[in-house]
Every structure is written in structure tokens, then in C-alpha cells.
Amino acid sequence: MTRKILSEEKIKALCKRMRLHAMDMAVAAGNRGAHVSGSLSCIEIYAVLYGAILKYDIDDPLWKDRDRFIAGKEHARLAEYPVRAEMGFYSPDVLNSYEQNDGLLVGHQLKKELGVEYASMSLGMEMPFVVGKALIAKQTEQKYHVYCLLGDAECEEGPVWEAFIAAAHYKLDNLTVIIDRNCMSVDGNTEELMAQLDMQKKMEAFGWESTTVEGHDIHQLIEALNHKPEGKPYAIIAKTTKGKGVSFIENNKAWHQAVMTEQLYQKALEEIKNS
Amino acid sequence: MKFSPALIKTYARMGQKGAAAGIGMMELAKQDPDMRVVVADSVAIASLGRFYNSYPDRVINAGISEQSMVGIAAGLSSEDGRAVYACTYAAFVLVKAIEFVRHNLGYHQFNVKLVGNSAGFAMETLSISHWATEDIAMARTIPNMTILSAADCLEAIKCVMAAHDISGPVYVRLSGLLNCPMVYEQDFDFQVGKANTLREGEDVTIIATGMMVRESLDAAELLAAQGINCTVVDMHTIKPIDTKCLDKTFAKSKLVVSVEEHTIIGGLGGAIAEYKADKENIPRLVRIGVEDNFGKLGDLRFCWEQHGLTAPQIAERIEKELNNKKRV
Incomplete structure (x- = not known):
């Protein structure tokens, strides 16, 4: 049985629960710390993908026609792992073992049965892989669509653009890339550190179809993700706020x-619950 | 596939990469329609012209982007585990793309075969950027990699074909130029992980790989004229290395010599030294190869001369080391 498509209201509620899970996971990560803000910027993107876009069967996670979602943006596991728990890939209790030695969800590991199609880990690693995956899907006439989430600063990595060139060259219209445009990397504002400028124009110049949406607007994300251009790969630039939803984390x-x-955990929970 | 002596002579003219792509991979393509080949603008560079003309849909060009090439190869293989060959210069398929190799082949173990040609100094005056004298060391440090290194054209064919039988990542190292000297004039049994002893002698064991196998055989001939008898081993599989062969070698030789067109750090000599480190009462090991420098630029034989890799130099070095009684 494939999963039901959630209403926008339900996706909003899902986002709230995901943010709460993310805070729990940040606590579970302990004194090593967790990648919090980059996860909060893509909560809506993950929620919309798993709630309304991706085809998958929770009773048969290896279903051959499932859409393939490949997570780049390595520091967003606090968004990726909660959405799969909420959708039933594993119990939300498992999230408490996040970053525990040899745990089910330590780091990022290729576990297709848990929905992890590829562990990209190092920034820029996933985009060439995704091109290979989408290309063989076309050559072998598979029904599924390939989705990939990238960070905007991740696009400073050269192989990302090598793969962007190849995706357009091979007319991979079974491929949708979402770029989380939160305009921040480790050291601060991307436009001050290494300006990405107009990413939609860049993608168009590379031969992709592209659009820009408000990345926390569930309706806009659903509309953009339901669009499937012909003959071209498709890039959605999702304008987001790094740390979205918790005032002292935002930007x-x-x-x-x-x-x-x-203390901060209690403050964050309060803010998320009252939002 | 069976190979007649006449055919083997013909292959020798094609060079290792020509024989590997034109004979070995063509045969694989017939046997396995799912197999794919990824190139980085390297159809010509990897001698894949005939392959491409016969199977254009099975060749995917990633453009001049070797990191992306390895990532794309992993993606192509990721659904059904089909064999995907990534072919270009050894300097680029491995050295340039090393993180993508470690991640996709080492860690994820996708069924990708890197075929690196013109390893060692075969790129001659294109020089350091195009040479590969660190590739074996780099590949060896990555878990799950099998490393095959061809001594001549026939073995190059056997290496690319054997790589297909291995379910998992492989690095096939091809070296030399066109008209590659023959080591094997007749068909022979090639088994991954099982070294071939080509000549027996009780004084010294020379363990060589790649183009250095032929040079070592010639060195052994020069030494025989002086009454020094050498065993010569073709260590075509560098990982996993044939430890049975090494044990036998250590038990019977006065001196063990490794010869490779590669740095003595971490390559064939390094692998033997690491294995030897755990053993007691075994003969001395002399590692002949590139001694942690780049050397002068020039043609293949000139480069070999800079590092003592020609047959007369290998023979001279062995004689000197045997006479160095204090250390033996």
C-alpha cells in the first residue's frame, strides 16, 4: 500500500512535530553538538516531500517503483531522520539513539530499508551519484522519479556543477533537485563569504528548468514539486531561513x-509549541 | 577466452590499454549487456573507439570531470549492482578522484571497476600531472579495493575480464606504451590473488609488478650470466597480496627484491614490507622503485633510468645488495 497524501494542514502539524524531534535529537547528540540550524531550514522541504510528493510504500520500503530520494546537505539529519520516523520507517523512539555509538542513526549510513538510498556524507558527493542513478533509470525505463536535496553553500563544491552539466546534457527530466537557499554556511552569510547570486538564473544557464519558491511555504513547495518539466532536469530554489522556528537559532x-x-532546549520547545 | 601465441603477439602491439579495451572489454560487452562504461572525454585516451562504435549507448561520457565520472559510475551501478567500468588515465581516474573512489567504491562498495591506463611514467613528457606513481599506495589504503596490475597486454586483457568476475570495486592498473614487451608468450592461468612465478632461482627472489616484470626477467638473465640465480614473480594482484607466495619466498631466498614503477612508499614494496614486519628470521627486502621524489622529465626509458628501473640497473643493484654482507 502506498502512503496517503497529507493535507497542507497535516503537513504543517508534521513540521511542528519534526522540529520538536530535532530538538530532542540535538540533546541526544550531547556535548559533541548537533547540526541544528541547517536542519531547521529544510523541515518544510522534507515534510512536503514525504507527506505529499514521494511515492513509497511503508510496508515495502524496497518497493522497486518507489521514488528515489537522495539527501545531500549533509548537516540536515535532524530534519531527515524525524520525517522518516513520523512516516513509519522506524519508531520515533529510535531518534533518541541519534549519534550514539554504533546506533541505527549514527552519522549517515546507506540503509535502503530505512529510506536512506545513499549516504552522501561529504558535501558534493551526491550530485554525480544522482546523475548516474537518474541516467540508468531512463536507460532501463524505470517508473520512479529521482529527487535530491542540496544546500546552497554545498553548491560551492565543484563536482556539483560537473554533475549539473551532465544532468542537462543527458536531459534527465526524471530528476528534481531542491536547493535549500538559506544563505548561510559555517562561517556566516554566503553572499558575503562566497556569493551564489541568483541560483535560478545559474541553473537556467546550465540548461535546467528552474523556479524559486518560499521554502517554508508548504503550498508553494507542493506546487513546485508537482511540476515535472519535459526534456530537462528541474531545480527548485527554496528560499529559507537557517534555524527557522527557534528565535535564538535563526540566522x-x-x-x-x-x-x-x-535551558535552551526548554526555551526552544516552548517557542515551537506556541508557534 | 583462449589465446593463441600468434594472437598474443598481435595484442602486444596494441599496448596494454588497447588490448584491455579492444579485446577484453569487447568480450565482456558481448557477455554482459548490462555492463556500462563511463569516460571523462577519454574514449580515445582509453582506446575505447571500437567499443564505442559497437555499443554507443553503453558508453557514458561524464565530460572532463573525473570526480563526477566516478560518482556517476556509482549511481549507474547502484540499482542492480551492474558492473560499471570507469576508464581514463590512472593519474586521473584514481589520484584526481580519490575521495569519490574512497566513498563510492571503498565505503559503499558499488560494483565499479576503475581502469587506469598509462600508469607509472607512460605519459612521458606530459610529466608529473599525468604520471601515476602513487596510485597503488592510494588505492591500497582504501578498504574493500582489489588492485590488479598488468605485466603485459595479455595480462591486461585478463585483468579487465577478471575484474568483472569480482563482485565489488576493483582498480585495474595498466601501464606502458604501444608495442608493450611480452611477459607471457603463451596463454596462462590468471587467478586473482595468486602470483605467477615465471622463473626459479635459489639466490634472490624478485617480486615485480606491471612493466617491471619484463625488466626483472631481463635483469635475472643478466644476473644468471654471473652465477646469481633469481626467482621472478609477477605479483599481478597487489591487494589482496598473495601471502602464500610471500611465505614461500621468505623461506627460501637470501634476498627479496620488489620492483615497481611506483613509489616505494605504500605500493608493492610497501605491501611486502608491511607483511614482513610481523615475521621473524626472514631475508632482507630491497625495494626498488621511485624513492620519494619526482625525478627528471623525459621519455619512458629515461624516466625509468632516473629511478634505477631498467634491467641492467636492477641487476646491478641486486649484485651490490648481495655483496653488502653486513646488511644481508
Whole structure:
């Protein structure tokens, strides 16, 4: 049985639960700290993908026609792991073991049965892989669509653009890439550090169809993700806020990777619950 | 596939990469329609012209982007585990793309075969950027890699074909130029992980790989004229190395010599030294190869001369080391 498509209201509620899970996971990560803010910027993207876009069967996670979602943006596991728990790939209890030695969800590991099609880990690693995956899907006439989430600063990695060139060359219209445009990397604002400028124009110049949406607007994300251009790969630039949903984390570079103390945890929970 | 002596002579003219692509991979394509080949603008560079003309849909050009080439190869193989060959210069398929190799082949173990041609100094005056004298060392440090290194054209064919039988990542190292000297004039049994002893002698064991196998055989001939008898081993599989062969070698030789067109750090000599480190009462090991420098630029034989890799130099070095009684 394939999963039901959630209403926008339900996806909103899902986002709230995911943010709460993310805070729990940040606590579970302990004194090593967790990548919090980059996860919060793509909560809506993950929620829309798993709630309304991706075809998958929770009773048969290896179903051959499932859409293939490949997660780049390595520091967003606090968004990726909660959405799969919410959708039933594993129990939300498992999230508490996040970053525990040899745990089910330590780091990023290729576990197709848990929905992880590829562990990209190092930035820029996934985009060439995704091109290979989409290309063989076309050559072997598979029904599934390939989705990939990238960070905007991740696109500073050269192989990402090598693969962008190849995706357009091979007319991979079974491929949709979402770029989380939160305009921040570890050291601060991307436009001050290494300006990405107009990413939609860049993608168009590379031979892709592209659009820009408000990345926390569920309706806009659903509309953009339901669009499937012909003859071209498709890039959605999702304008987001790094750390979205928790005031002291929003646009605060210190929260790229940080330790969640009990006091801050309570404050974050309160904000998320009251949002 | 069976190979007649006449055919083997013909292959020798094609060079290792020509024989590997034109004979070995053509045969694989007949046997396995799912097999794919990824290139980085390297159809010509990898001698894949005939392959491409016969199977254009099975060749995917990643453009001049070797990191992306290895990533794309992994993606192509990721659904059904089909064999995907990634072919270009050894300097680029491995050295340039090393993180993509470690991640996709080493860690994820996708069924990708890297075929690196013109390893060692075969790129001659294109020089350091195009040479590969660190590739074996780099590949060896990555878990799950099998490393095959061809001594001549026939073995190059056997290496690319054997790579297909291995379910998992392989690095096939091809070297030399066109008109590659023959080591095997007749068909022979090639088994991954099982070294071939080509000549027996009780004084010294020379363990060589790649183009250095032929040079070592010639060196052994020169030494025989002086009454020094050498065993010569073709260590075509560098990982996993044939430890049975090494044990036998250590038990019977006064001196063990490794010869490779590669740095003595971490390659064939390094692998033997690492294995030897755990053993007691075994003969001395002399590692002949590139001694942690780049050397002068020039043609293949000139480069070999810079590092003592020609047959007369190998013979001279062995004689000197045997006479160095204090250390033996």
C-alpha cells in the first residue's frame, strides 16, 4: 500500500512535530553538538516531500517503483531522520539513539530499508551519484522519479556543477533537485563569504528548468514539486531561513553545530509549541 | 577466452590499454549487456573507439570531470549492482578522484571497476600531472579495493575480464606504451590473488609488478650470466597480496627484491614490507622503485633510468645488495 497524501494542514502539524524531534535529537547528540540550524531550514522541504510528493510504500520500503530520494546537505539529519520516523520507517523512539555509538542513526549510513538510498556524507558527493542513478533509470525505463536535496553553500563544491552539466546534457527530466537557499554556511552569510547570486538564473544557464519558491511555504513547495518539466532536469530554489522556528537559532551562525543545553532546549520547545 | 601465441603477439602491439579495451572489454560487452562504461572525454585516451562504435549507448561520457565520472559510475551501478567500468588515465581516474573512489567504491562498495591506463611514467613528457606513481599506495589504503596490475597486454586483457568476475570495486592498473614487451608468450592461468612465478632461482627472489616484470626477467638473465640465480614473480594482484607466495619466498631466498614503477612508499614494496614486519628470521627486502621524489622529465626509458628501473640497473643493484654482507 502506498502512503496517503497529507493535507497542507497535516503537513504543517508534521513540521511542528519534526522540529520538536530535532530538538530532542540535538540533546541526544550531547556535548559533541548537533547540526541544528541547517536542519531547521529544510523541515518544510522534507515534510512536503514525504507527506505529499514521494511515492513509497511503508510496508515495502524496497518497493522497486518507489521514488528515489537522495539527501545531500549533509548537516540536515535532524530534519531527515524525524520525517522518516513520523512516516513509519522506524519508531520515533529510535531518534533518541541519534549519534550514539554504533546506533541505527549514527552519522549517515546507506540503509535502503530505512529510506536512506545513499549516504552522501561529504558535501558534493551526491550530485554525480544522482546523475548516474537518474541516467540508468531512463536507460532501463524505470517508473520512479529521482529527487535530491542540496544546500546552497554545498553548491560551492565543484563536482556539483560537473554533475549539473551532465544532468542537462543527458536531459534527465526524471530528476528534481531542491536547493535549500538559506544563505548561510559555517562561517556566516554566503553572499558575503562566497556569493551564489541568483541560483535560478545559474541553473537556467546550465540548461535546467528552474523556479524559486518560499521554502517554508508548504503550498508553494507542493506546487513546485508537482511540476515535472519535459526534456530537462528541474531545480527548485527554496528560499529559507537557517534555524527557522527557534528565535535564538535563526540566522545565528553559532548554531550550525552547537550543544543544546537543558535551558535552551526548554526555551526552544516552548517557542515551537506556541508557534 | 583462449589465446593463441600468434594472437598474443598481435595484442602486444596494441599496448596494454588497447588490448584491455579492444579485446577484453569487447568480450565482456558481448557477455554482459548490462555492463556500462563511463569516460571523462577519454574514449580515445582509453582506446575505447571500437567499443564505442559497437555499443554507443553503453558508453557514458561524464565530460572532463573525473570526480563526477566516478560518482556517476556509482549511481549507474547502484540499482542492480551492474558492473560499471570507469576508464581514463590512472593519474586521473584514481589520484584526481580519490575521495569519490574512497566513498563510492571503498565505503559503499558499488560494483565499479576503475581502469587506469598509462600508469607509472607512460605519459612521458606530459610529466608529473599525468604520471601515476602513487596510485597503488592510494588505492591500497582504501578498504574493500582489489588492485590488479598488468605485466603485459595479455595480462591486461585478463585483468579487465577478471575484474568483472569480482563482485565489488576493483582498480585495474595498466601501464606502458604501444608495442608493450611480452611477459607471457603463451596463454596462462590468471587467478586473482595468486602470483605467477615465471622463473626459479635459489639466490634472490624478485617480486615485480606491471612493466617491471619484463625488466626483472631481463635483469635475472643478466644476473644468471654471473652465477646469481633469481626467482621472478609477477605479483599481478597487489591487494589482496598473495601471502602464500610471500611465505614461500621468505623461506627460501637470501634476498627479496620488489620492483615497481611506483613509489616505494605504500605500493608493492610497501605491501611486502608491511607483511614482513610481523615475521621473524626472514631475508632482507630491497625495494626498488621511485624513492620519494619526482625525478627528471623525459621519455619512458629515461624516466625509468632516473629511478634505477631498467634491467641492467636492477641487476646491478641486486649484485651490490648481495655483496653488502653486513646488511644481508
